[in-house]
Every structure is written in structure tokens, then in C-alpha cells.
Amino acid sequence: MEIRRLGPNVGAALEAAVHAFRGFDRRPNSAFLADGAGFAYVAPDGETVVGFAWGSTVSQPDGDQLLLLAGLQVAEAVRSTKVGKQLLDAFAEDGRAAGLTRMWMLSDAGHRAARLLYDDAVDPGPNTIDTPWWVLG
Numbered sequence: 789m790e791i792r793r794l795g796p797n798v799g800a801a802l803e804a805a806v807h808a809f810r811g812f813d814r815r816p817n818s819a820f821l822a823d824g825a826g827f828a829y830v831a832p833d834g835e836t837v838v839g840f841a842w843g844s845t846v847s848q849p850d851g852d853q854l855l856l857l858a859g860l861q862v863a864e865a866v867r868s869t870k871v872g873k874q875l876l877d878a879f880a881e882d883g884r885a886a887g888l889t890r891m892w893m894l895s896d897a898g899h900r901a902a903r904l905l906y907d908d909a910v911d912p913g914p915n916t917i918d919t920p921w922w923v924l925g
Contacts, residue, residue, distance in 0.1 A: 789831050789833070789838075789839075789866075789869065789871055789874060790831070790832065791829055791830070791831055791839075791874050791875055791878045792829065792830050792831075792832065793827070793828070793829050793878065793882060794821060794828040794829065794830060795821060796818075796821045796822045798821075799816070799818060801830055801832075801837070802816045802818075802820075802821065802828060803815075803816050804830075804837045805828070805830050805837045805840040806840075808836070808837045808838075808840065808863075809837075809840045809859075809861040820842075820844075825844045825845045826842070826843075826844045827841075827842065827843050827844060827845075827855070827879060827882060827883075828840070828841070828842040829841045829842070829875050829878050829879060831862070831866075831871045831874065831875060833866070838862065838863040838865070838866045838871060839860075839861070839862045839863070839866070839871040839872065839874075839875050840859070840860070840861050840862075840875075841857060841859065841860040841861075841875040841876070841878075841879055842857075842858060842859050843855065843856045843857040843858040843859070843879065844856055844858070845886070845888065852889075853888055854888060854889075854890045854891065854892060855879070855880075855883035855886075855888045855890070855891040855892070855924070856891070856892050856893075856894070857876070857879050857891060857892065857893040857894070858894055859894075860872055860875055860876065860879075860893070862875070876893075879891070880924055883924050884924045888924055889924050890924060891924055
């Protein structure tokens with residue numbers, strides 16, 4: 789499936805993703821992608837968004853930045869097709885290309901689909917902590 793990174797001029801795609809996964813009563817924040825810190829990706833199936841991932845860079849006190857994958861949602865009907873992994877990989881690859889070396893992913897505790905995604909992820913090495921993270925470089 790094609791994964792598309794959204795830029796600041798694709799309001800309709802962001803709106804479709806927010807409505808599909810966050811609810812019709814939610815409106816997308818157009819500023820989210822405008823400053824370059826926000827990342828958003830969609831997995832379209834024709835005119836329907838079946839996967840959505842979003843996050844941003846986070847500044848750290850020492851001047852470094854990390855990439856935070858704050859949300860990843862995939863329609864139940866396509867979860868077995870690895871759309872979540874494709875979204876995760878696209879997010880991580882763009883983080884690497886931006887020069888970032890660490891990524892964090894947040895999820896709801898005990899979420900089965902998230903656990904399956906973690907289990908399929910590359911082992912981040914011996915420096916693990918309670919929240920899953922990946923070494924990007």
C-alpha cells in the first residue's frame with residue numbers, strides 16, 4: 789500500500805484522516821504541519837484513509853531532538869496487511885533523513901495491535917526503557 793507523507797498544503801487529506809480516526813467532531817489543526825516539526829502520514833485505499841500516523845520532533849534540554857510518534861491508527865479491516873508497519877517505517881525513515889537518531893512511540897497500555905507492532909519491530913538494543921523506542925542511526 790502507498791504511504792503518503794502529508795505536507796502543509798494537503799488540508800483535505802489531513803481532514804479525511806482526522807475524521808476517519810479521531811471523529812467527525814474533531815477539526816484538524818492546520819498549523820500542525822506548517823512549522824516543519826509535525827509529521828503526518830496516511831495510507832489511502834482509493835478515496836478512503838485506512839491508516840494514519842502523526843507525531844513531531846521534540847526538543848531536549850541538551851539541544852538534541854527526538855522524534856515522537858504520538859499516534860498510529862489503522863482500520864480494523866486492513867490490519868493484517870502490515871499497514872501499521874509501513875506507516876511506522878515511513879515515519880522512522882523520514883526521522884533518519886532529518887538527522888534524528890532516536891524515536892519514541894506512545895500507545896495505550898495493553899493495546900493488542902500496538903503490542904503486535906512492537907513485537908515485529910527491530911530490537912532497539914540493550915538500552916531499553918519501559919516505553920518502546922528505536923535507534924534510527
